[in-house]
Amino acid sequence: MLPRWKRYSNRVVAAEVSATTRYYDRVVQWMRTPGDDGDVLEAIESPQKELAETSIPDCSNEESRRTAILLAGTINHHYDVEGLLRDMKPRLSRTSRVLVIAFNPYLQWLYWLALKLKLKAGVMPTTFVTLTDLDNICRLAGYERVRFRQFLYCPWRLLGLGSLINALMPAVPFLRYLSLASLTIVRPLIPQTGRRPSLSIVIPARNERGNIAPAVERILATGIGAEVIFVEGHSSDGTWEEIERVRTEYASRITIKAFRQDGRGKADAVRLGFSEASGDLLAILDADLTMPPELLPRFVAAWAEGNADFVNGSRIVYPMEGEAMRFLNRLGNVFFAKAVTWVLGVRLGDCLCGTKLVMRSDYERMCRWRRDFGDFDPFGDFELLFPAAILGLGIVDVPIRYRARTYGSTNIRRFRHGLMLLRMTIIGLFRVKLGKLP
Amino acid sequence: MRPRWKRCFYDVIAAEISAMTRHYDRIVQWMRVPGDEGYPLDAIDCPAKEFVEGSVADHPKEKIERTAILLSGTINHHDDIEGLLKELKSKLSRSSRVIIVAFNPYLQWLCWLALKWNLKTGLMPTTLITLTDVDHLCKLAEYERVRLRHAVYCPWRLLGIGSLINAIMPAIPLLRHLSLTSIIVIRLLFPSSDTPPTSSIIVAARNETGNIEPNVEPLLGAGVTNAKIVVLDADLTVLPELGPRFIDAWATGKADFINGSSIVSPMEGEAMGLLNRLGNVFFAKALTWVLGVRLGDSLCANKLLTRADSDRMKAWRNGFGDSSFSSPPRSSVSASSMCRFAIARASTGPRRSAASATVSCS
Numbered sequence: 001m002l003p004r005w006k007r008y009s010n011r012v013v014a015a016e017v018s019a020t021t022r023y024y025d026r027v028v029q030w031m032r033t034p035g036d037d038g039d040v041l042e043a044i045e046s047p048q049k050e051l052a053e054t055s056i057p058d059c060s061n062e063e064s065r066r067t068a069i070l071l072a073g074t075i076n077h078h079y080d081v082e083g084l085l086r087d088m089k090p091r092l093s094r095t096s097r098v099l100v101i102a103f104n105p106y107l108q109w110l111y112w113l114a115l116k117l118k119l120k121a122g123v124m125p126t127t128f129v130t131l132t133d134l135d136n137i138c139r140l141a142g143y144e145r146v147r148f149r150q151f152l153y154c155p156w157r158l159l160g161l162g163s164l165i166n167a168l169m170p171a172v173p174f175l176r177y178l179s180l181a182s183l184t185i186v187r188p189l190i191p192q193t194g195r196r197p198s199l200s201i202v203i204p205a206r207n208e209r210g211n212i213a214p215a216v217e218r219i220l221a222t223g224i225g226a227e228v229i230f231v232e233g234h235s236s237d238g239t240w241e242e243i244e245r246v247r248t249e250y251a252s253r254i255t256i257k258a259f260r261q262d263g264r265g266k267a268d269a270v271r272l273g274f275s276e277a278s279g280d281l282l283a284i285l286d287a288d289l290t291m292p293p294e295l296l297p298r299f300v301a302a303w304a305e306g307n308a309d310f311v312n313g314s315r316i317v318y319p320m321e322g323e324a325m326r327f328l329n330r331l332g333n334v335f336f337a338k339a340v341t342w343v344l345g346v347r348l349g350d351c352l353c354g355t356k357l358v359m360r361s362d363y364e365r366m367c368r369w370r371r372d373f374g375d376f377d378p379f380g381d382f383e384l385l386f387p388a389a390i391l392g393l394g395i396v397d398v399p400i401r402y403r404a405r406t407y408g409s410t411n412i413r414r415f416r417h418g419l420m421l422l423r424m425t426i427i428g429l430f431r432v433k434l435g436k437l438p
Numbered sequence: 439m440r441p442r443w444k445r446c447f448y449d450v451i452a453a454e455i456s457a458m459t460r461h462y463d464r465i466v467q468w469m470r471v472p473g474d475e476g477y478p479l480d481a482i483d484c485p486a487k488e489f490v491e492g493s494v495a496d497h498p499k500e501k502i503e504r505t506a507i508l509l510s511g512t513i514n515h516h517d518d519i520e521g522l523l524k525e526l527k528s529k530l531s532r533s534s535r536v537i538i539v540a541f542n543p544y545l546q547w548l549c550w551l552a553l554k555w556n557l558k559t560g561l562m563p564t565t566l567i568t569l570t571d572v573d574h575l576c577k578l579a580e581y582e583r584v585r586l587r588h589a590v591y592c593p594w595r596l597l598g599i600g601s602l603i604n605a606i607m608p609a610i611p612l613l614r615h616l617s618l619t620s621i622i623v624i625r626l627l628f629p630s631s632d633t634p635p636t637s638s639i640i641v642a643a644r645n646e647t648g649n650i651e652p653n654v655e656p657l658l659g660a661g662v663t664n665a666k667i668v669v670l671d672a673d674l675t676v677l678p679e680l681g682p683r684f685i686d687a688w689a690t691g692k693a694d695f696i697n698g699s700s701i702v703s704p705m706e707g708e709a710m711g712l713l714n715r716l717g718n719v720f721f722a723k724a725l726t727w728v729l730g731v732r733l734g735d736s737l738c739a740n741k742l743l744t745r746a747d748s749d750r751m752k753a754w755r756n757g758f759g760d761s762s763f764s765s766p767p768r769s770s771v772s773a774s775s776m777c778r779f780a781i782a783r784a785s786t787g788p789r790r791s792a793a794s795a796t797v798s799c800s
Binding site: 109130132135327334337347397398399 | 517518519520544547567568570571573574575577578580683687692699712719722726732733734
């Protein structure tokens, strides 16, 4: 029979892991430590759970399935962590992730005390790995760290007080390093080989009649061979008629699908477009063409080279629209980039760029995540970035030069939309940043 | 005639760059921005200096020597940095480093003010990139950032006060981000594989009769034979079997300086183990802060570097003075301050002997 504090601790560990694995296809625990009775794995949520005894299952052929290999405390009892990761790599695919649960190396004396005071049974771990160590080992073994969570500050529930501490501490600067354990998600660096994945480009358009034909023309000129999906939303300038005309005109050269949204807003348009897409990779292109379609091949290349499973546009050069506005806009962008970086624990240069690229299989996972989390984002940027971070996809920014629009006017209202973004960031702080509780 | 503040500004930048290029073979400035009168390059200390005009495509590939490619302000006036870095790639060798001098993106309004008040001539920079942007760009173009220095806080000498500010600010937490420019050094990842180099292994030994033979045997098996230098401890606290892993980390282009790191705690005498470990952690963190290079362990004796770089370190040491009597910190300092090396670490195995040589000597 497990002591109560241990049961509670295991539930906290499982809650942290489940936030990610709930949306994966399976969890495989590898190299269970001698003292592990399977309680953590049992409490983890995932469609399929296994315990690998002799070797990890071969995942190297998985293209859309996601398998999480769980190393719970394993590295603390292992003499050759680099070798362990190296040996695993040939059996992993680019969608596999390794979830490493490790003790806080700076609190090893607590562990030692707990053993002395007989609070805990088992043997003293031999290996204590700091984040610097882990990053270096990842680099040597060909992996990349994509997520890092610190959790479990108080292993007792204490009538809810312990739970409160466990929830709040991850957001407290400096003190957050006092966690007893950490969860690190690493991804193997594997470039795409073999089959070239197909691409669907979704273009949400509202009052963008003059940009429809140039968009198609310029996508054709890049030669990336994609399917284009226009989603029109309540335009008053004849955008829909123009889309239909362009679809007929270019029918022989490119597959164009066109839909009219019932709902409102860009997020709704993107969802409709993505649900109708048939490609393996899904990209969003803004119809105002401020992000030049010529750069779309860069997004595909960033994915194909294995830099990340989620590619995020980053606007670092802005069109001149009068110094004051430009300055305010830039401030807002920097603020939200920093805030979201902090909330998600993923370094982002820009979180409000419309252009993104994601695998369709991951988008379906993001939809499942959204059903659990609830609708909170009318713009559609955060509802992709949040799950991309939580799922440990690995995010890379592709810097783009932002061009001034040549047709129409912006649909953005700075201050009102700024407040909405602030609200969304705060939701992220409470629901993503804070510690997960059982 | 350039204004005095501008001279001071570029002198500080040149001094920062010289700290490393002094020990390089050559520095080449590429893609000079309009308005650059060749000043930072003039003041830089390096055995050979040149600047080249025209597009990147016209240049020959760099040879295997330490060449620094200087991009001074270039990225602040460029439309496509990812494309530029990718284009540069075909011209670089493993030992080339790209030195980027860029404005602080958060102080762009200062640049704008300086232009308004005619303190400064030229164009407003179009591209202002943050460190996050640089790191993402490096990832996309397969580079790695190996050094970052904040430079120039006060572009006036002010009878020495300005110089004092410029000297002290880089060590002040938070405020150090207020520098006018940053100097970023990046290296190419995944260099094309040359022929596998030969290795020499240096085993430092004192009173270690019984450990000499066991040290050599595993290495013979690994095909280690003479251009790289591996330092091993004769006390066998680090398994010689891991020697090949050091070489592999070098050969696959992970870094040009491979540093051992003991992460497995010694099991002998808990108290001593803990104290030792505390000391190790303290010095690892302190050196990480001083050098600006993330190190997990600064006191592990096992290292791997090329002979050419070892010779450069010797030259650096002559200039710096022999401040360290046990070799590890010294080589790390030179490695970092010359900025030639990215340091990757090979995790080392458990300590085998009951007490390590350092402990028994002291």
